[in-house]
Amino acid sequence: MKLKRNERVGALIKILSDHPNEIFTLSYFTNRFNAAKSTISEDIVVAKKMMEDLSLGKIETIAGAAGGVKYIPFTSRENNRVVLEDICKKLAESNRIVPGTFLYMADIIYNPALVRKMGEIFASQFIGETVDYVVTVETKGIPIALMTANALNVPLIILRRDSKVTEGSTVSINYVSGSTGKIQTMSISKRAIKNGANVIIIDDFMKAGGTAKGMIDMMKEFEANVKGIGVMIATSEPESKLVDQYIPLLILQNVDEKKGRILVYPNENLV
Amino acid sequence: MKLKRNERVGALIKILSDHPNEIFTLSYFTNRFNAAKSTISEDIVVAKKMMEDLSLGKIETIAGAAGGVKYIPFTSRENNRVVLEDICKKLAESNRIVPGTFLYMADIIYNPALVRKMGEIFASQFIGETVDYVVTVETKGIPIALMTANALNVPLIILRRDSKVTEGSTVSINYVSGSTGKIQTMSISKRAIKNGANVIIIDDFMKAGGTAKGMIDMMKEFEANVKGIGVMIATSEPESKLVDQYIPLLILQNVDEKKGRILVYPNENLV
Incomplete structure (x- = not known):
């Protein structure tokens, strides 16, 4: 033809x-x-x-x-602004606040069209860099991380909260949640990551940065180079996180449960 | 312009x-x-x-x-054959067998390009049907389910193995794993699914069908209509599963740990 x-x-x-x-x-x-x-x-x-x-x-x-x-896939600042302001608008709906001043976000972080766009924004931040894997920890960050991996055309690595029999031999580490102080475990199959790889870490939410720090520690077990950390939402408080460099798409400044007000805005470096 | x-x-x-x-x-x-x-x-x-x-x-x-x-997105039988035979070839590598005759599959089920293709094959089976959500249970099925939801342009619902504080009020059910007989729990936020919705269920693996049955039971709590079930791999044994209708992409017939032989082939209705 x-x-x-x-x-x-x-x-x-x-x-x-x-x-x-x-x-x-x-x-x-x-x-x-x-x-x-x-x-x-x-x-x-x-x-x-x-x-x-x-x-x-x-x-x-x-x-x-x-x-x-x-x-x-390369997203312009103008495109990022449209996408991120749309997500902010959705996030600011007062009925999202669930007891404990958490935000219900499943309809956003599991919406394929939205996570695809977020993944493309993250991927655009790493153009020209060598990235071998995108790493996340189960569960909520998986869709955004997968779409980032898709845009970069690299495998996704999912760290598990427990070690499963179907993974073969695993590496486990304990880490301390920065916000609650609770000790938690993450594990991954030994064969999942080649030694000395370049990785980026993607997650949905960062408060104190304990989970991200745990993922960095896990990457050390594989002598991997963490080239960057991307989170969908970082809280503005505490200002000092357990990790230095990270790229948030959105900053969550305040959740006022009494007044039903959620203050969230795009990372101004991206828009 | x-x-x-x-x-x-x-x-x-x-x-x-x-x-x-x-x-x-x-x-x-x-x-x-x-x-x-x-x-x-x-x-x-x-x-x-x-x-x-x-x-x-x-x-x-x-x-x-x-x-x-x-x-x-519509995939032809010819395309399905190429995609599924390629995955079979990868799955048949003898070094995938981990103790307990499980197969290590993370490199396949977390590979964005492969799960995207699998998602398109699933979506192609439901063209013309009204589908409101794709439903899966954490963790391994999430990437395939997300790509199916992406191809269908509908939200993904992830059932959790435990209930998280950030989800608000939840619905939980217990179900019995068909292969191990163990009682397990899955839960989901009450607000995640609109009553009376049409859903398809996607998962990575089906042996006896207990998990799929659990997901169907969960959907009953929301008066949802299960329009179909798709699994990446179904084992040929037990032939009688706990669910009647399901579409496997691949059939796993045998894992011979001693000889290092894995027998897996595409669902012939798709290719």
Whole structure:
């Protein structure tokens, strides 16, 4: 089947954006579209320019023997503002407050469209970095972490709260929750992480940073380099967390149970 | 900015496929692309035909006041065969067997590219059905369930093994694991599911079906209609499960620890 340019451009964009950060050779497209290399190269130029003009992400060509073309999900500050302000608006609904001044968030953190966008924002912060794994701890951070891993095209690692028989030999550590002072355990199969890997840590919520600190300690067991930490929401208090560098999407400043007021705003470095 | 047809077709496909099962009005595209309705309609015809010709999914136009155009991830049998045989090949590696004849699967079930494809296969089985939620139980099924929810553009519901303080009032049930006979608990916030909803249940593994049965029982608490059950792997034994209707992607026939042989094959109704 011979395709027209507009069909080839559409198909190329579909295939690339279904596989973020995966390199496709030009030969893949010459075979699949039954077209010459020079034709495909022109298609890529068209696709690349359009994607940038409309802020739909980046298409990058890689030269050399291992070369080809790939799609990089990249979110602009303007896009981040729209996404994060929308989430803030949802989070500020007073009926989210549950006893103990916690916020009910399951409808947000388990909403595929929202977590996909959050994952793309996180992935955009690590463009150009080598990342081998995205690491999270069960349960609530998993969807955001998975979508970050999807955008970066790397495996997700889920640390468990207990060690399961189906994991084979495991590494376990104890850590202290920064906010409650309670000792907790996390564990992971020994074979889950290659030694010396580059990882980023993603979680849904950070108060004192004890869980993030626990994940960093766990990564030390694998001599992994933590290249960054991303959390959906960080509380503004305590200001001093147990970890130094982290990227919150949103800052939760106050939950006033009596007045039913929730004060949350986007991280201004992202918007 | 005035776009050319090949740019418009590319952008239209990118926007639609980034938002599976979400209806976009024609006005959305006339505004965003600065083009006439008739022009956009022609673009849609081009995109629709190309997507079908290349088996890249479906683009559907919806007539009427709430009408517009949407992308439906649809996987062909041929595509399913390639995806599922690839996963079988990975699963058959003898070093996956961990003591107790369990299989180590974290590298597969937490691989975003693989779970995305599995999610699209599940979603393809429910095209035309009304689905309000995808339901799973923590932890291992979450990535596949999330990608299924993403393809269907519906919220994910995660049943917890214990009840967390941040969830507000919860509903808990006890269920009996069909394979071990052990009593277990699952719980979910009362506000997570609207009464009378249509749900599909997704999990990573089914042996006797006790967990799936537990999820069905939980859904009864919300008067929900279970429209289907999808599991990544079902064991061939016991043949009689605690649930009647379920769609496995793969059948695990045998794990021979001594010989290091794992016999697993795709569900032949899907390929």
